[in-house]
Every structure is written in C-alpha cells, then in structure tokens.
Amino acid sequence: xxxxxxxxxxxxxxxxxxxxxxxxxxxxxxxxxxxxxxxxxxxxxxxxxxxxxxxxxxxxxxxxxxxxxxxxxxxxxxxxxxxxxxxxxxxxxxxxxxxxxxxxxxxxxxxxxxxxxxxxxxxxxxxxxxxxxxxxxxxxxxxxxxxxxxxxxxxxxxxxxxxxxxxxxxxxxxxxxxxxxxxxxxxxxxxxxxxxxxxxxxxxxxxxxxxxxxxxxxxxxxxxxxxxxxxxxxxxxxxxxxxxxxxxxxxxxxxxxxxxxxxxxxxxxxxxxxxxxxxxxxxxxxxxxxxxxxxxxxxxxxxxxx
Amino acid sequence: xxxxxxxxxxxxxxxxxxxxxxxxxxxxxxxxxxxxxxxxxxxxxxxxxxxxxxxxxxxxxxxxxxxxxxxxxxxxxxxxxxxxxxxxxxxxxxxxxxxxxxxxxxxxxxxxxxxxxxxxxxxxxxxxxxxxxxxxxxxxxxxxxxxxxxxxxxxxxxxxxxxxxxxxxxxxxxxxxxxxxxxxxxxxxxxxxxxxxxxxxxxxxxxxxxxxxxxxxxxxxxxxxxxxxxxxxxxxxxxxxxxxxxxxxxxxxxxxxxxxxxxxxxxxxxxxxxxxxxxxxxxxxxxxxxxxxxxxxxxxxxxxxx
Numbered sequence: 001x002x003x004x005x006x007x008x009x010x011x012x013x014x015x016x017x018x019x020x021x022x023x024x025x026x027x028x029x030x031x032x033x034x035x036x037x038x039x040x041x042x043x044x045x046x047x048x049x050x051x052x053x054x055x056x057x058x059x060x061x062x063x064x065x066x067x068x069x070x071x072x073x074x075x076x077x078x079x080x081x082x083x084x085x086x087x088x089x090x091x092x093x094x095x096x097x098x099x100x101x102x103x104x105x106x107x108x109x110x111x112x113x114x115x116x117x118x119x120x121x122x123x124x125x126x127x128x129x130x131x132x133x134x135x136x137x138x139x140x141x142x143x144x145x146x147x148x149x150x151x152x153x154x155x156x157x158x159x160x161x162x163x164x165x166x167x168x169x170x171x172x173x174x175x176x177x178x179x180x181x182x183x184x185x186x187x188x189x190x191x192x193x194x195x196x197x198x199x200x201x202x203x204x205x206x207x208x209x210x211x212x213x214x215x216x217x218x219x220x221x222x223x224x225x226x227x228x229x230x231x232x233x234x235x236x237x238x239x240x241x242x243x244x245x246x247x248x249x250x251x252x253x254x255x256x257x258x259x260x261x262x263x264x265x266x267x268x269x270x271x272x273x274x275x276x277x278x279x280x281x282x283x284x285x286x287x288x289x290x291x292x293x294x295x296x297x298x299x300x301x302x303x304x305x306x
Numbered sequence: 307x308x309x310x311x312x313x314x315x316x317x318x319x320x321x322x323x324x325x326x327x328x329x330x331x332x333x334x335x336x337x338x339x340x341x342x343x344x345x346x347x348x349x350x351x352x353x354x355x356x357x358x359x360x361x362x363x364x365x366x367x368x369x370x371x372x373x374x375x376x377x378x379x380x381x382x383x384x385x386x387x388x389x390x391x392x393x394x395x396x397x398x399x400x401x402x403x404x405x406x407x408x409x410x411x412x413x414x415x416x417x418x419x420x421x422x423x424x425x426x427x428x429x430x431x432x433x434x435x436x437x438x439x440x441x442x443x444x445x446x447x448x449x450x451x452x453x454x455x456x457x458x459x460x461x462x463x464x465x466x467x468x469x470x471x472x473x474x475x476x477x478x479x480x481x482x483x484x485x486x487x488x489x490x491x492x493x494x495x496x497x498x499x500x501x502x503x504x505x506x507x508x509x510x511x512x513x514x515x516x517x518x519x520x521x522x523x524x525x526x527x528x529x530x531x532x533x534x535x536x537x538x539x540x541x542x543x544x545x546x547x548x549x550x551x552x553x554x555x556x557x558x559x560x561x562x563x564x565x566x567x568x569x570x571x572x573x574x575x576x577x578x579x580x581x582x583x584x585x586x587x588x589x590x591x592x593x594x595x596x597x598x599x600x601x602x603x604x605x606x607x608x609x610x611x612x
Contacts, residue, residue: 118556140523141540148523172522174515182560184511185523189533190560191501192494192524196533205490209480211532216478217446217454217491218498219528224600225593226517226525227495227502232581232590233597234447239590240581241574248569250424254488254496255566263554268547275538275546284538284545287531291539294530294611301607305600 006082007032008165009106011074011098013040013047016115017087019143021068022051024085026059026144027169029066034077041070051144058296058303074098078106083165085137087115095119096127103128111162113137117186120179121152135162138183139171145295147172150183188227198259200274201267207274223298312388313338314471315412317380317404319350322421323393325449327374328357330391332365332450333475335372340383347376357450364602364609380404384412389471391443393421401425402433409434417468419443423492426485427458441468444489445477451601453478456489494533504565506580507573513580529604 010021013035021031025048035041045068056062071077078084084102088094095114102112112134114124125131135153140146149171153159163173176183182190196214199205205213221230228240235243261267279287316327319341327337331354341347351374362368377383384390390408394400401420408418418440420430431437441459446452455477459465469479482489488496502520505511511519527536534546541549567573585593 140527146523146526148519150519150523172518174511174519176511176515178508178510180505180508180510181563184505184516184519187501187505187560187564188498188516188520189524189536190557191564192498193533193537193557194561194564195493195497199486199490199493200534202484202486204484204486205480205482207534208532209482210490210494211534212478213454213456213480213490214494214528214532215530217452217456218495219525219530219532220452220601220604221446221597222520222525223529223604224521224525225597226514226520226584227499228506228513228517228577228581229584229593230495231499232585233594235590237590241578244569244574244577248574251496251499252569254493255500257487258493258497258500260561263550263558268550268554271534271550272547275534278532278535279538284541284543287535288539291527291531294608295526297607297611298526298529298604301603302600305603 006107006110007069007080009034009071009078009081009084009102010087011035011077011084011102012087012089012115013037013044013070014087016139016141016143017085018044018047019051019141020085020087020115020139022048022055023144023169025066025068026052026055026062027066028063030069031066032069032071032077032079032081034071034074041072044068044070051142054292054296055144058299074101075105078102078110081106081110083162084110084112085115086112090116090118092119092123095124099124099127099134103130103133111135111158113162115139115143117183118181120181121154122179125154132158135159136179136183137162137166138185140185142292142295145292145299147299148185149173150176150185152176152179152183194261195258197263197267197271198261200270201261202259206277207271208278211278312413312416313375313386315340315377315384315387315390315408316393317341317383317390317408318393318395318421319343319346319353319376320393322445322447322449323391324350324353325357325447326391326393326421326445328354328361329450329475331372331374332358332361332368333372334369336375337372338375338377338383338385338387340377340380347378350376357448360598360602361450364605380407381411384408384416387412387416389468390416390418391421392418396422396424398425398429401430405430405433405440409436409439417441417464419468421445421449423489424487426487427460428485431460438464441465442485442489443468443472444491446491448598448601451598451605453605454491455479456482456491458482458485458489500567501564503569503573503577504567506576507567508565512583513577514584517584 007030132155232240313336438461538546
C-alpha cells in the first residue's frame with residue numbers, strides 16, 4: 001500500500017479507535033470505521049472532533065484531511081482497506097472471530113494490525129489463513145498525541161509496509177525481535193509502577209509526591225533520553241562500559257531491594273486516597289484535558305527543535 | 307535563612323557541585339565553593355560557565371547573579387553559610403568527617419544538606435552533634451536543569467527552611483516520609499532499567515529501540531503526568547478505583563512476569579554494543595549537549611504553559 005492510496009479500516013470505535021481515526025484523517029487518509037455497537041457508530045463522527053482539533057493545533061500547515069465514512073458493516077469497512085487497524089476488546093476469541101471475517105472481506109494484500117496491548121501475535125494469529133498478514137501495532141495512549149507504535153510480526157515486507165504508513169503519520173515505530181506480553185513500553189511502565197506502589201505501601205512517600213518526583217525528575221529526563229543511554233552518560237567519558245564495571249554491582253544490589261507489593265485492600269485504599277488528594281477535585285475528563293494540553297506543548301517543543 | 311541573605315557553601319566541586327553552584331548563582335545567591343583538590347578549585351569558575359549559560363538561555367529576565375568565591379579552605383567556605391550543600395563522594399566516612407568540620411565552622415543555624423543519591427540520613431547523621439541540622443537533598447542529574455529535589459530530614463523547621471531556598475531556585479521539592487536508599491526517583495529509575503536490561507538480555511528488543519520506545523512513549527507521558535495518575539485516567543470515569551478492581555489483578559500478574567536480569571559478561575557486552583549503535587559515533591560529551599538542548603526546550607515549553 002502506498003500511503004494514502006487506499007482507505008484505512010478502523011475496527012472498534014472506542015477511545016483507541018477514535019484516536020487512530022483522527023490521526024489517519026489528519027494525515028489525509030480516508031477512514032472507514034466500524035463498531036458492532038450502533039450507538040457507538042452514531043456518535044463516532046462527533047467523538048473524533050476533539051482529537052482532530054488537538055491535531056490541528058499541532059500542525060500549522062495541515063494537509064488536506066481524509067474522509068471519514070462510518071460503515072454499516074464490517075465487510076463494508078474493510079472492502080477497500082490497505083490497512084485494517086483493529087481495536088476490539090482484549091479478548092482472544094473476539095479478536096480471532098473478527099480476523100476470520102476481515103480476512104474474507106478485505107483486499108488480499110491488506111495488512112491486519114492489532115492495537116492489542118495485552119495479547120501477543122502468537123495468541124491472535126492462528127485464526128488467519130495467512131497469519132503473516134497480521135501484525136501487532138501497539139500505540140501508546142493517547143495514540144494521536146504519543147508518537148510510539150510498537151510492532152511485531154513475522155513478515156518483513158508486511159512490517160515494512162506498515163512502518164511506511166505509521167511513519168507517514170509522524171509516528172515513531174520500534175520493532176520487537178521477539179514478542180512479549182506488554183511489548184516494551186507497558187513492561188517498562190509496569191515495572192516502574194510496581195515500585196511506585198511499593199513506595200506507597202511502605203509509607204515512604206505519598207502518591208502525589210511520587211508522581212511529582214517522576215514528572216519533575218526521571219519522567220522529564222526520559223522524554224529526551226532513554227534509560228540505557230542515561231547510564232552511558234553516567235559513566236562519564238568511559239561511558240556504559242565504565243558504568244557497568246564500577247557501578248553495575250551496586251545496581252544489581254539496588255534491584256534486590258526493590259519492592260514486590262500486592263494490591264491488597266489496604267494498599268488499594270491508600271492509592272485511591274492518594275489520587276483523590278492529587279486530583280484536587282478535578283474530574284478524570286478535566287485531568288485528561290490538562291494532560292493533553294501539556295502533551296501538545298511538549299510535542300510542539302520537540303518539533304521546533306528538529 | 308531568608309533567601310539570598312546569607313551565602314551558600316558548595317562542598318565538593320564535581321559535576322553536581324558545578325551544577326548546584328550555577329543554579330544558586332543564577333538565582334542571586336552568593337556561593338562559596340570548596341573542594342579538597344586544588345586543581346578542581348582552580349578550574350571551577352570556568353567549569354560553571356556552561357551551566358550558567360544554559361540557565362541564562364532559560365531565563366529571558368535574569369535576576370542579578372550572585373558572586374562566586376572559590377574558598378581556600380572548608381572553614382572559609384562555610385563560615386557565613388546559611389545552607390551547606392555537600393556533594394562529596396558517596397562514602398560514609400568521607401561525608402561524616404566533613405560534617406564534623408562543617409558543624410564546627412558553620413553558623414549554628416545553618417542547614418547541612420547532602421546531595422547523596424545512594425546513602426541515607428540515618429547513615430550520615432551520627433557524625434553530628436546536632437543531627438537535626440542535616441537533611442538529604444537529592445537533586446536529579448543535571449541538577450541545574452531538572453527541577454526535582456528529594457528531601458528527607460527529621461526537623462520540620464529545617465526542612466521548611468530548605469524548601470524555601472530550593473523553591474526560590476525554581477526547584478520542585480518532595481519530602482520522603484521515611485528514608486529509602488535511592489529516595490523515590492532513583493528507585494523508580496532502577497526498577498525501570500531492570501526491565502529494560504531484561505528486554506535486552508532476552509533478545510526481545512535492541513537497546514536503541516527500547517530507548518526510542520521510552521522517549522516516544524511512557525517517558526514523554528511521564529514528563530506531564532505521573533505513573534499513579536496514569537492508572538486513574540486508565541480507569542475512565544470510575545478512575546483508579548475502577549482500574550484497581552477490574553485491571554489490578556492483571557497488573558499483579560504482569561509484575562510476576564517482569565525480569566530479574568543479572569549483569570553477566572554477556573549481558574554487559576550486549577548493552578555496550580547496543581549503546582555503541584545508538585550513539586552513532588557521538589561522544590559522551592556530544593550526547594550530553596544534545597540531552598541538555600532538548601531538556602532546555604522541554605523546560606521552556608513547560609514555563610510557557612504556566
């Protein structure tokens with residue numbers, strides 16, 4: 001598929017499907033969207049106005065937008081698709097059943113990409129006659145703003161064609177060499193959160209202080225430099241080799257002191273109370289808007305630096 | 307100590323001492339710096355020019371700068387100090403010996419703040435006649451750019467006075483309720499890096515792809531929203547309570563699949579080769595400059611949003 005020469009099918013129109021659709025449309029791709037729930041379909045065009053407006057605010061010279069069609073059936077949605085982006089619930093039977101229908105109705109050469117965060121290619125692919133058409137293409141929430149798309153598949157040509165499309169959307173793609181539950185980003189996030197929960201459970205710091213430490217410390221730094229590269233710089237002119245030789249053993253000892261919390265009722269109540277204090281009366285929707293405003297500003301700053 | 311009414315002593319003039327000094331000076335504080343190594347003292351004024359220039363680029367309306375004096379002795383450096391910021395090597399006997407001298411020579415009411423990243427207040431305080439004067443005040447590298455300062459102490463008045471100074475420097479302070487090795491930020495960073503090393507060790511992804519995933523995914527998001535708050539938003543309108551009830555068990559299962567790598571020779575070589583590939587020939591110093599340029603841009607974007 002050459003970028004923007006065929007339509008893109010968005011299957012599953014929840015928050016991830018909305019975000020993907022806005023991104024495809026903003027970059028000039030026609031989107032044919034479908035969700036099994038007629039109410040979701042009915043409100044979909046309106047739902048994507050907010051992410052579309054956010055993307056417009058990021059782009060001083062927008063391309064001509066693609067056209068959105070909310071399809072009446074799955075078959076109709078995928079009929080002319082070069083890429084099918086599937087965002088169904090995270091249940092293997094649901095996704096497998098969809099793939100059987102998609103494979104029968106979509107153009108033979110089209111790519112089937114699953115947004116799955118928690119399932120793997122091996123769990124999803126057996127439903128297909130041509131499993132190599134399937135890739136996992138995991139975006140990071142909110143996908144229209146966060147650049148990352150994590151890819152896994154078994155056919156280099158399929159992966160390369162998918163990468164061309166995602167890069168055309170200004171996404172940063174990374175390929176996994178072996179599949180893993182949670183891919184890369186959610187495994188890192190899960191590892192960090194485990195320790196963040198441990199700090200709360202042990203009474204070392206409050207939820208809001210842990211979040212403030214992250215946002216004003218390692219989070220800010222990881223928005224410009226990766227975790228491995230941090231240790232390369234920490235080694236001075238000797239770099240990562242020097243670091244590993246001299247401070248590697250102390251890191252391994254540190255790892256051994258990290259927590260293994262359980263989400264007991266007591267810990268859950270501490271987390272809930274801590275978030276209530278951090279939220280200071282703001283609703284989830286208000287907090288999301290604040291996050292998006294700040295993300296847009298951070299992304300603008302990156303683009304100015306290119 | 308009222309902000310900017312007394313001098314600040316910077317003890318230990320390595321990269322952390324340089325960075326602190328530039329920050330204090332840029333905010334109008336007089337700095338009396340001392341290092342046991344005369345060569346370090348001799349080049350110190352020149353060494354802080356780079357961080358001072360970076361801070362100037364961040365501040366369109368700079369305050370009058372403080373005056374730097376490189377002291378010939380520890381006693382001279384701390385004689386008029388309201389705050390003593392200690393950045394000695396991370397060895398307990400070295401720091402304890404310094405505190406004995408500092409306590410004897412500094413004004414009675416002054417605060418002794420250790421930049422220690424790996425030691426705790428309990429390990430450091432026994433050297434002092436008045437241990438409550440000591441706090442740990444851990445900055446995050448590079449301290450003149452990253453806002454976080456993590457505090458632990460046992461005297462609320464001392465902590466409050468220290469907070470007033472750090473906040474006057476535009477720092478974001480968080481207090482630990484109990485001391486912990488690695489405070490908050492380095493524990494989170496260590497937990498994340500453990501999984502990042504695991505992904506390399508298991509051959510799931512390359513060093514540069516893991517770093518790219520972090521910088522373009524969770525790192526970017528954690529620069530605007532904390533890890534706990536992320537799960538509050540992931541719960542939708544039901545927030546963290548809903549998330550914990552419905553997806554908490556799946557997080558605990560995910561935690562159980564996270565890696566416990568060892569830094570074997572083979573893993574170390576993989577990390578070193580991966581960094582070499584990611585660095586693409588750039589020296590540590592060039593990589594640091596690139597990091598700082600991007601950090602300055604990210605911090606500017608935050609300030610514009612205030």
